[in-house]
Amino acid sequence: MARPSFLDSAWPFTLKIGGRDLHDFGIVTLSAPQLNMSPVDVPFDVLPSRHVAVPSTGAFRPSPFVISGQMAGGSVAELRTNLDTFKQSAVSLRGSAFDIVTPLKLETADYTDRYFPVVYTGGFTAQVVGSNPTGQTIANFTLPLLRLTPFAIANSPTNATPTATGPSFEVLSAGTAPCAPRIEIEGSSTTPSFYMTDCSFYADLDYDLSYTKIDGSSAAGTSGATTPIDQFEPGDLNGGRYIQAGTFTTSFGSIVQNPTEGTVFLWINPAFDVTGGDQVLFEYYIDANNKIYLWWDDSDDDWALTKAIGGSPVTLNTSTASTHSAGDYIRLAFSYGGDGMKIYVDGGTATSNATTTGITGTSGTIYLGDQAASLRPACKYNQIAMLPFQLDDDTVRRYMMTPELVRPHSVNKARLASLNANERVVLDFETGTATHINTSLTQTNDIGNWDTNGWPLVRAPKTCFYLPSGESASSIKINYRKRYL
Numbered sequence: 001m002a003r004p005s006f007l008d009s010a011w012p013f014t015l016k017i018g019g020r021d022l023h024d025f026g027i028v029t030l031s032a033p034q035l036n037m038s039p040v041d042v043p044f045d046v047l048p049s050r051h052v053a054v055p056s057t058g059a060f061r062p063s064p065f066v067i068s069g070q071m072a073g074g075s076v077a078e079l080r081t082n083l084d085t086f087k088q089s090a091v092s093l094r095g096s097a098f099d100i101v102t103p104l105k106l107e108t109a110d111y112t113d114r115y116f117p118v119v120y121t122g123g124f125t126a127q128v129v130g131s132n133p134t135g136q137t138i139a140n141f142t143l144p145l146l147r148l149t150p151f152a153i154a155n156s157p158t159n160a161t162p163t164a165t166g167p168s169f170e171v172l173s174a175g176t177a178p179c180a181p182r183i184e185i186e187g188s189s190t191t192p193s194f195y196m197t198d199c200s201f202y203a204d205l206d207y208d209l210s211y212t213k214i215d216g217s218s219a220a221g222t223s224g225a226t227t228p229i230d231q232f233e234p235g236d237l238n239g240g241r242y243i244q245a246g247t248f249t250t251s252f253g254s255i256v257q258n259p260t261e262g263t264v265f266l267w268i269n270p271a272f273d274v275t276g277g278d279q280v281l282f283e284y285y286i287d288a289n290n291k292i293y294l295w296w297d298d299s300d301d302d303w304a305l306t307k308a309i310g311g312s313p314v315t316l317n318t319s320t321a322s323t324h325s326a327g328d329y330i331r332l333a334f335s336y337g338g339d340g341m342k343i344y345v346d347g348g349t350a351t352s353n354a355t356t357t358g359i360t361g362t363s364g365t366i367y368l369g370d371q372a373a374s375l376r377p378a379c380k381y382n383q384i385a386m387l388p389f390q391l392d393d394d395t396v397r398r399y400m401m402t403p404e405l406v407r408p409h410s411v412n413k414a415r416l417a418s419l420n421a422n423e424r425v426v427l428d429f430e431t432g433t434a435t436h437i438n439t440s441l442t443q444t445n446d447i448g449n450w451d452t453n454g455w456p457l458v459r460a461p462k463t464c465f466y467l468p469s470g471e472s473a474s475s476i477k478i479n480y481r482k483r484y485l
Contacts, residue, residue: 015067016107017118018089025086027071027141063150064121067143071126072136079137083126086143103148105155114152114484118145151177154482162476166467167362169258171389174458175482180430181458183413186475187423193414194476195466196456200257201366201386202408214256214388214466216410221252250368257284258388258464260358261337263396265385266294267403271378273326274301279377280370281332282384286361293370294334294343296377305334305343309357316341319351331400337390347397388464395461411456417449429455460485 015022071086073079103117126141154175162170172181185192195215203211209221266282276298283293289311297304301321307314322345324330333344336358342350366386369376385406391399399405419425424437425446432455436446456463458480467473 015109016105018104019107020089022067022086025071025082025089027069027086063147065145065147067145069141070129071139071141072132073139074136076128076137079128079139083124083139083141086124086141104145106145106147107155111152111484113156114154114482116152117148119148120144121146149483150485152484154484157479157481160465160478162465162467162473162478164467164473166469166471166473167256168467168473169260169362169388170465170473170478171258171261171462172458172465172478172480173462173482174460174480175484176460177483177485178457178460179480179483180428180455181478181480182429183427184477184479185415185419185425185427187419187421191415191418192425192476193412193468193471195410195412195468196458196463197408197410197466198387198389198459198463199385199406199408199410200262200388201252201255201384202406203252203381203384205381205383209250209252211252212408212410213254214410215412215468216408219252219254221250223250252366254363255284255366255386256363256466257386259290259360259362261335261388261390263335263387263389263391264294264333265383265399265403265406266332267329267382267384268332269327269329269380269382270296270324271326271380272296273324274298274322276326276377278375279379280375281368281377281379283367283370284364284386285367285371286359286364290359290361291364291371292336292359294332295370295375303332303343303345305336305341307336307341307355307359309355309359314341314353314355316343316351316353316355318343318345333396333400335390335396339390339392342393342396344393344396344400347401350393350396388466389462392461409456409459411454412451413453413456414451415449416451425449429457 071079071082073082103119105115106118107115121144124141124143126139128137128139131137158173160170160172162168181196183194197214197216199212200214201211203209203221209223210218211221212218264282264284268281270276270279270281272279276296278298279296281294281296283291285291285293289308292305292307295304295306296302297317300317302318303322304315304317306316331344331346335342336355338356340352340354340356342352344350365371366384368379368381368384383403383406385408387406413427415425422439426435426437427433427450428435434446434450436444436449438444460483465478467476
């Protein structure tokens with residue numbers, strides 16, 4: 001979107017402001033190179049009061065840029081009319097005292113499903129420079145604007161309606177930048193509660209077995225180690241847990257995970273080379289017929305992913321053999337879901353198949369090694385993360401190469417009192433408000449009836465709306481506008 005835009009008959013429009021194509025104003029060429037801005041997470045849609053003052057203060061400053069080009073008219077009078085109409089269309093002030101700032105929608109030809117919110121800052125200039133070969137009067141113009149967000153906003157909202165009773169998962173896709181959802185809940189006989197989460201499991205294995213679960217709570221894994229040498233590798237700046245081959249079981253219990261789709265990351269130093277025999281590095285185990293595990297296939301000298309679907313296992317091997325040595329730092333990831341099963345090694349291109357069927361069950365145990373305790377590797381584990389949704393290839397590679405991007409982020413929202421039948425609450429995470437609407441349609445502030453555990457964003461590019469066990473989704477609706485960097 002950063003490239004200059006020029007009139008082309010193949011494009012539906014060049015640039016729109018407030019829904020009007022700039023070509024309507026006689027503009028024949030234009031450029032807006034400042035559309036290439038750095039990503040910053042700020043609110044969207046209706047202009048927040050904290051951005052009314054220009055210049056603003058705070059974490060983000062609206063960014064000034066100009067649209068410049070040439071405008072034509074059949075005569076000087078027609079050119080003047082075009083200029084006046086253009087300026088009127090770009091006015092961002094409303095109200096009797098012109099003190100209400102209303103953003104304009106700036107749309108580009110190559111992305112018709114999104115817009116940038118901008119305001120006109122004044123100082124419009126135009127200068128007649130001559131005429132074109134057909135005799136039309138030509139003027140150079142400069143339109144100064146203020147871009148309010150560093151991302152584009154979807155023209156149409158995305159609506160999601162969770163189903164079933166918890167534990168259940170509704171994956172929300174945010175585009176390429178975080179955005180804020182609105183959640184509407186209709187009354188029932190129970191107190192509504194839900195989580196916005198993006199990690200089902202996360203462990204940074206420095207000097208303990210502490211891990212974070214889908215609800216944001218922490219727990220400690222278990223092992224049968226009896227001496228420090230069985231637990232840790234000394235002298236490593238970044239810590240990490242070193243497991244001696246076959247000496248003990250390391251496990252993490254009560255891991256709630258989306259059975260339909262997911263992504264898993266492992267940052268490890270295996271203590272075996274390509275001749276080390278079959279080794280299971282990670283297994284998510286629900287029961288003997290429903291599990292998924294990543295392992296080293298010694299017969300093919302490559303990494304393999306096996307998913308047991310109701311007792312019918314499907315195995316995917318990487319397309320090329322590995323040549324790693326013992327102790328090498330290796331980044332591994334795999335995913336499963338609507339895009340099939342996929343394996344990634346050190347940020348490389350994914351190996352995949354078309355298997356999309358999920359497993360049965362939503363709560364299991366993670367084993368470092370295999371549940372059967374027969375193929376436990378000698379390996380140092382640095383970090384492990386399991387996400388309740390399938391990420392796209394580019395995002396997986398970006399997260400693999402930068403582990404700091406993968407951190408648990410779970411926000412629990414729970415109402416402290418029951419919501420009566422036929423009453424509603426709207427949670428607006430853009431403005432940080434909770435509005436109660438009773439049966440007489442009277443609106444009151446409901447913030448005091450909810451916990452204060454944060455106001456979540458739909459983290460780019462996805463997050464998960466998770467209902468815990470026993471919660472019903474029948475009265476919940478989610479609405480948000482995707483954002484694009």
